[in-house]
């Protein structure tokens with residue numbers, strides 16, 4: 001156990017969102033709000049706003065390698081998350097460095113498609129994600145379309161979700177957080193499910209009627225990662241992250257003409273201190 005005054009560090013390996021609502025920017029804001037020191041390895045630069053992705057430049061795998069080397073040699077993180085990875089050579093660089101530096105607590109947010117439909121992970125990279133990275137992870141946090149893509153299981157019912165979660169667990173992730181934001185069958189509710197290899201745990205919240213959900217998945221997985229960096233259990237990290245993302249969606253900032261970002265200040269302002 002580290003003494004309590006030692007600041008915990010979390011690393012995000014993800015793409016940059018110039019609009020500030022998703023990707024690296026969402027992750028670092030979330031880490032900061034949670035009291036964790038945030039670090040980043042940037043996998044791609046996107047020109048993006050609330051209306052869509054206007055341009056996308058993946059980084060070379062060598063610079064991913066170098067960023068992770070710089071961090072690994074000097075600032076070992078207490079937990080790591082991945083967001084947009086883009087292609088198989090970036091995934092290979094991440095997997096190699098995870099093993100080389102023995103970074104603990106990897107949370108994979110298997111980002112595939114942006115809300116406007118832009119592809120953020122090449123289809124050929126799915127195999128690399130499954131073979132190289134998922135087996136190293138403490139948790140994977142797919143939404144329903146991502147879980148379908150990874151498992152080949154069409155998810156309609158709750159039992160389909162459980163089957164997909166078992167399948168993802170079988171690929172080597174210790175915990176599967178299957179998010180319900182995209183589930184049309186639970187109209188007034190959002191139901192998220194956590195599978196730990198033994199039991200299924202559910203979080204049920206009122207669905208907030210808003211179009212400002214840009215970056216919800218990034219923010220949620222970053223909040224879970226912050227909890228793990230702080231030494232919290234997986235269950236407690238998810239529980240706090242649910243409160244954080246719900247507050248961030250509920251108190252949206254109403255900026256931009258399209259799908260606006262969530263409010264990363266909201267949990268601190270409205271809940272944390274009463």
Ligand SMILES: Nc1ncnc2c1ncn2[C@@H]1O[C@H](COP(=O)(O)OP(=O)(O)OP(=O)(O)O)[C@@H](O)[C@H]1O
Nearest residue numbers: 143179180181182190207208215216217218220245
């Ligand atoms: N309208 C909503 N009301 C309440 N909670 C929501 C709403 N939409 C999403 N959430 C919650 O936000 C979190 C992220 O879920 P979601 O399914 O939106 O992720 P995602 O699709 O991966 O996000 P992104 O589109 O940013 O990649 C989950 O905890 C989910 O329950």
Ligand SMILES: Cc1ncc(CO)c(N)n1
Nearest residue numbers: 015016017022023084114
């Ligand atoms: C850079 C980036 N990562 C993730 C997402 C998914 O929300 C996005 N839109 N942009």
